Amino acid sequence: MNKILMIALGILTSIGGFLDVGAIATAAEAGSEFGYQLIWAILLGTICVIFLVEMSGRLAAASKHTLADAIRERFGISFYIIPLIAEVFVDFLVLAAEIGGVCIALQLVTGISFQWWALPVAFAIWILLWKGTLGLIENGISTLGLITLVFVFATFKLHPSLTQLGAGILPTLPREDVTHYLFIAVSILGALISPYLFYFYSSGAVEDKWDEEYIGVNRMIAGVGMGFGSIVSLGVLIVAALVLHPKGIQVDSYEQAALMLTETFGYWGFILFAASLGIACFGAALEVSLDTAYIVAQTFGWNWGESLHPKEAARFSLVYTVFVFLASLLMLVGIDPLQLTLFSMAITTLTLPPVILPFLVLMNDKSYVGEYRNGWITNSVLIFTIALAFILAIVAIPLEIIGG
Amino acid sequence: MASREVHLELLLGKEVLDSTGQEIGRLEEVQAKQSGEDWVIYEYLVGPAARLERLSAWALGLAILRLFGAHKVRRGYKGYRVPWDQLDLTNPEKLRLNCSLDELKTISEKLEAED
Amino acid sequence: MDLIRDVLDNQLVDRNQHKIGKADGIILELRDNQPPRLAYIEVGMPTLMGRLHPRLQRWIIALEQKWGAKHSEPLRIPWSKVLDVGIDVDVDLEGEATTALTWEKWLRENVISKIPGGG
Numbered sequence: 001m002n003k004i005l006m007i008a009l010g011i012l013t014s015i016g017g018f019l020d021v022g023a024i025a026t027a028a029e030a031g032s033e034f035g036y037q038l039i040w041a042i043l044l045g046t047i048c049v050i051f052l053v054e055m056s057g058r059l060a061a062a063s064k065h066t067l068a069d070a071i072r073e074r075f076g077i078s079f080y081i082i083p084l085i086a087e088v089f090v091d092f093l094v095l096a097a098e099i100g101g102v103c104i105a106l107q108l109v110t111g112i113s114f115q116w117w118a119l120p121v122a123f124a125i126w127i128l129l130w131k132g133t134l135g136l137i138e139n140g141i142s143t144l145g146l147i148t149l150v151f152v153f154a155t156f157k158l159h160p161s162l163t164q165l166g167a168g169i170l171p172t173l174p175r176e177d178v179t180h181y182l183f184i185a186v187s188i189l190g191a192l193i194s195p196y197l198f199y200f201y202s203s204g205a206v207e208d209k210w211d212e213e214y215i216g217v218n219r220m221i222a223g224v225g226m227g228f229g230s231i232v233s234l235g236v237l238i239v240a241a242l243v244l245h246p247k248g249i250q251v252d253s254y255e256q257a258a259l260m261l262t263e264t265f266g267y268w269g270f271i272l273f274a275a276s277l278g279i280a281c282f283g284a285a286l287e288v289s290l291d292t293a294y295i296v297a298q299t300f301g302w303n304w305g306e307s308l309h310p311k312e313a314a315r316f317s318l319v320y321t322v323f324v325f326l327a328s329l330l331m332l333v334g335i336d337p338l339q340l341t342l343f344s345m346a347i348t349t350l351t352l353p354p355v356i357l358p359f360l361v362l363m364n365d366k367s368y369v370g371e372y373r374n375g376w377i378t379n380s381v382l383i384f385t386i387a388l389a390f391i392l393a394i395v396a397i398p399l400e401i402i403g404g
Numbered sequence: 405m406a407s408r409e410v411h412l413e414l415l416l417g418k419e420v421l422d423s424t425g426q427e428i429g430r431l432e433e434v435q436a437k438q439s440g441e442d443w444v445i446y447e448y449l450v451g452p453a454a455r456l457e458r459l460s461a462w463a464l465g466l467a468i469l470r471l472f473g474a475h476k477v478r479r480g481y482k483g484y485r486v487p488w489d490q491l492d493l494t495n496p497e498k499l500r501l502n503c504s505l506d507e508l509k510t511i512s513e514k515l516e517a518e519d
Numbered sequence: 520m521d522l523i524r525d526v527l528d529n530q531l532v533d534r535n536q537h538k539i540g541k542a543d544g545i546i547l548e549l550r551d552n553q554p555p556r557l558a559y560i561e562v563g564m565p566t567l568m569g570r571l572h573p574r575l576q577r578w579i580i581a582l583e584q585k586w587g588a589k590h591s592e593p594l595r596i597p598w599s600k601v602l603d604v605g606i607d608v609d610v611d612l613e614g615e616a617t618t619a620l621t622w623e624k625w626l627r628e629n630v631i632s633k634i635p636g637g638g
Contacts, residue, residue, distance in 0.1 A: 064606050072541070073528045076416065077570055131636055300564070301530055301541030303623065310637045314626035317637075367524075409558065412545035413527055413570050434522040436557055443520070443598055444554040445547065488554040493547070 003213075007220045013138055014225025015232065016145030020284030021101035022094070022191030022348075023233050024277060025341045028257040030184050031240025033177070033250055036160075036168030041185045042237060043169060045192030046230035048385045050222055051378060052356065055363050056198040057218035060205035062369040063362075067202040068298040070368060071358045077299075083354040084299055087195055090351050091292045093344035094196065095323065096330035098288060099125070100337025101281030104254045108274040115334050122328035125285050129320055134207055134306040137290070141283040148276045151235030154264040158242045165238070179403030183346070186396050189388075190345035192233070195355040196291040203294040207305055215372055239264075253338055285324075293320040349396040352389035360386065410493050420450045420491070422501045422508060429483055431499060447515075448491050451483035484512045520604060522557075530607040531562065531596070533614035540619045542608055543567040546595065560601065560608070562619050563593025588625035594618045 030038040056067055063070060072080045102121045103114035128137065174181045210218070243260045244251065251257045254277065261269030290306055297304035297316040310317035331337065360382055363374045374382065415431050422428050433449035486508065492500045501508060520526070526542050533539050544561035564583065569576040583591035594617055602609040614620055631637040 069530065073530075074524075076528055077543075077567055078417070081571060127636075130634075300567070301538055301562075303538045310631050310634075311627055314623050314631045317631060318626055321634075408549040410547045410549055410555070411561075411566075411569075412522065412547050413543065413561075413566070416523055416527070416570075433524060436520045436522055439554070441599070443557040445522075445557070446554060493549060493555065 003217055007217050007224075009139060010217065010221035011225040011228065012146065013142035014221060015229045016148065017138075017142035017280075017283050017287070018226065018229025018232055019145065019148045019236070019276070019280040020191070021097050021277075021281045021337070021341050022187075022194070022345045024101070024236055024257070024280065025251075025254075025338055026184060026188040026191045026345060027233050027236035028240045028244075028251045028260065029342070030188060031237040031242075032244035032257075032260075034174055034181055034184070035241045035245050036165055036238070037172055037174060037181070038185055038188060039165065039168030039234065039237065040171045041188040042192065042230060042233050044388075045189045046226060046233075047381070048189075048193050048388065049197065050226045051381045052193065052198055052359070052385065053201050053226060054219055054222035055359050055374070055378070055382070056202040057205050057210070057222060058215055058372055059359075059362060059369060060202040061210040061212060061214045061218055062372045064206060064211070065202075065368065066206050066294065066298050067199050067358075068295040070362050072299050074362060074365070074368070075358060080299065083351065084295060086351045087199070087295060087355070088292055090344065090348050091196055091288050092323070092327055093330075093340065093347060094194070095285055095288045095292070095327040096335070097337060097341040097344050098281045098285035099324075099328050100331045100335075100340060101254075102278050102285065103331055104337050105274040105278030105281065108255065108258055108277075109271065114337065115332055118328045118331035119325075121282075121285075121331075122324050125282070125289060126321060126324050128286060129289060129306065129324070130310060130317070132306070134204060137283075137286050137306065138204060141279070141286060144279050145283050147272070148232050148280055149235075150261065150265075150272045150276060151232055151239055154261055154269075155235045155238045155242075157264045158239065160238055160242055177403075179399060181403075182395070183399040183403035186349060186392055186399055187342055187345040189392055190348040190352075190396070192230075193352060193385075193389075194348055195351055196288050198355065199295050200287050200291045203291070203298070203304075207307065212370075212372070236260075251338075289320045289324050289327075292323050293317070343400065346396045346400045349389070349392035353386065353393055356382070356386050356389050408494070410496060414496055415493070415499065418496070418499050420486075420499045420501065422503065422505045424504050426505055428501070428505050428508065432483060445488050447488060448486040449483055450486055484508055485515045487511065487515070525604050526560070526608060529604075531560070531610055531619075532607045533610060533612050533617075535614070537614045539610070539612070539614040539617065540594070541567075544569075544593070557598045559595040559597055560610075561593045561595055563591075565591055566593045583622075587629075588622045590618065590621045590625075592618065 027042065059070060060066060065073070099118065099121050100114065103117035106112070106117045107114040239260045240251070243263045249256055249259065258270050258273040261273045263269070265272055293316050294304060296319050302315045303313045304316040305313055330340065362368050366373065412434060417430050419427055420429055420431055429450040431448060432451040434445055435447040436443045436445050486501065490502050490508065490511065492502055522545060527545055529542050531539050531542055540562040542560045543563060543566040545557065546559040546561055547555040548558040549555050565576050565580045568579045580591045596610055596612065600611045602611050
């Protein structure tokens, strides 16, 4: 009974927590500029992330190690220091972008410039981390995130042509703006396949004391949760394609993106967009802040745990505290949130190879995962994802420069 | 009884030369066992030359090999087994064997056969 | 026991299952005509940084000596205190009584407790 409840909750929180600033921004841009043509990118990213998240959970349940723990132990500090620094740097940018998402949402609703919201939002994030428990964050905020289902609802109300949707499942190149198209594709993949997800998920699994009995639970949550979560992402793209694309509205700012729900919901669509953006980004901001604290503490062997009182994990708590306020400074000084989002999604792809490669060794290593080693299907998907990650890492910066 | 301290973590991945000065590989593993109240080192594993610390193309290759069913790719296959008395640790920057590569190969194979 | 795989970089836990750092270094004692003896496990940021670059190590030591807890000596755990080497390395010590948590304690008393809700 408990397991079923856990699976259900896990699926709900995966759906509610799927969207973040990157997923929203990239899907909105994709839909508004290229219609359905980039649906394949969301599907591809989702499949990769399902497998990687499942592996993170299985690693935690079988080895009782988090991903960061396992990488340092198995490969040594000389290897891990580079991915660690890269991940902290990327987390910084992504966190700033997530905070930006919340600030923009507040700007949309109140009219007060997002810069003014930077510090209050940072404070709200901090206080929840400081006083809250992992359960509150994982379950509470992510459940609120179910509001993002409005995009799925709007999709149904707008009656997209299924045949046209189906055409988007296969990758095609547009007639013009090819570099921009590829840049958005790379950004979508970077937004969906985010390393912070794997680190965070494995840390949560260890904090929740998962063991071998949760292997099945993990598979369900990863597969069904992420799978359904991607439907929300598709919803954003499809709505943007149906509402913004025909009008030639290219998403250059969140204000424009916010228009996409007005066709279905009228004025409330604007509010619903803001609420979705704000809640999704707030939840993601919590995760990214925690993720940074997790990986730093786990690398150096400090005591860590969100549910612990800050007194019991002083260094861990200090990391996220400093991080949240530093990241908010980027918004305080007025860096454009949308531009930062797209940029950080592209940069994320650079950190993918060193994060995913270790999975290939760890998930086949008996001493870590025992009998729960990867099957050949999982290994094949993993190798494909690694190859994809290398390709993305190589093309990301050039595409950013040419097509960004 | 002269004694010296050595930082093992600084030896990891260092090049090992044989008694003739030929590079034979890098230090990859150190095996210890109990001897009375102490734990002592009895064997070193020196891997083939040119690797990336502990994350190696080999480890990757190992993983891929296992993918295709090579579950019995044993550790001893990875490199040379060096008994404790054959490796000179007095200069951590220059790890030298007390024997030549050929002699090491003989010793290594004998250890493998004994297992 | 494989030292590099099973001890180095592994999590150390004390008697109360509290995390007291990772095995950042292992000290061997070289002896004449005898196999080297495992002397200590070393724990500390300087030890860890020393594996990356000596300059980094000097920088970290200077930083740790000037600021905060003003402590930069790594902790040396005698091998006799190692109880078990498994998922973690269990050591027969009271974490709070060692210098492994010097910085943790300093931050706890001087920073965390000064923040509302952290006391």
